[in-house]
Amino acid sequence: ETGVTQSPTHLIKTRGQQVTLRCSSQSGHNTVSWYQQALGQGPQFIFQYYREEENGRGNFPPRFSGLQFPNYSSELNVNALELDDSALYLCASSPGTDTYEQYFGPGTRLTVT
Amino acid sequence: GIQVEQSPPDLILQEGANSTLRCNFSDSVNNLQWFHQNPWGQLINLFYIPSGTKQNGRLSATTVATERYSLLYISSSQTTDSGVYFCAAEMIRSYIPTFGRGTSLIVHP
Numbered sequence: 001e002t003g004v005t006q007s008p009t010h011l012i013k014t015r016g017q018q019v020t021l022r023c024s025s026q027s028g029h030n031t032v033s034w035y036q037q038a039l040g041q042g043p044q045f046i047f048q049y050y051r052e053e054e055n056g057r058g059n060f061p062p063r064f065s066g067l068q069f070p071n072y073s074s075e076l077n078v079n080a081l082e083l084d085d086s087a088l089y090l091c092a093s094s095p096g097t098d099t100y101e102q103y104f105g106p107g108t109r110l111t112v113t
Numbered sequence: 114g115i116q117v118e119q120s121p122p123d124l125i126l127q128e129g130a131n132s133t134l135r136c137n138f139s140d141s142v143n144n145l146q147w148f149h150q151n152p153w154g155q156l157i158n159l160f161y162i163p164s165g166t167k168q169n170g171r172l173s174a175t176t177v178a179t180e181r182y183s184l185l186y187i188s189s190s191q192t193t194d195s196g197v198y199f200c201a202a203e204m205i206r207s208y209i210p211t212f213g214r215g216t217s218l219i220v221h222p
Binding site: 040041042043044045055057088090092097098099100101102103104106107109 | 117144147153154155156157158163199201203208209210211212213214215
């Protein structure tokens with residue numbers, strides 16, 4: 001059974017640029033949730049995708065968008081990057097929309113300069 | 114939205130010691146989880162415990178939903194227990210998990 005994987009592991013971008021982060025869900029899981037974790041803070045829920053549709057969104061602006069593909073892998077896109085977007089981005093997959101069964105990937109560390 | 118507060122923020126222990134971590138939440142919840150984040154950033158589910166008590170080896174957790182708190186007990190701590198422990202709560206009808214700021218645990222040999 002393959003776990004949740006994320007790419008890239010680290011990324012450095014300049015303010016104003018756009019970034020795409022990728023997540024492959026665990027085998028048998030049809031739901032992916034994305035979280036932002038700033039340094040010294042707990043993860044904050046960005047949104048969840050279930051069967052290719054957005055299924056719940058946290059308090060993040062529209063420049064944070066996502067996609068889920070037929071194989072249930074997912075992308076997180078962030079436009080017009082700001083310095084405060086620097087964080088660890090975590091994705092988690094689950095066999096359904098209940099988050100108590102979610103398994104987290106290792107994260108992508110994004111630095112915006 | 115729901116508020117989740119964890120205490121203490123930092124904890125330093127000698128190997129073999131026991132500890133109790135606390136999580137208070139501000140509203141009724143349908144989901145309460147405990148996670149461990151290792152020094153490399155990997156988050157691991159420890160317990161799904163909206164109410165009652167569960168045990169898994171040296172770890173156990175208790176949630177008293179009516180009083181809106183949960184406790185994580187670590188017994189006979191080991192250096193590999195080091196990291197940050199988070200609780201996350203979902204308010205009823207919300208289904209959006211809210212994490213606390215975590216308790217940072219360092220276990221010295």
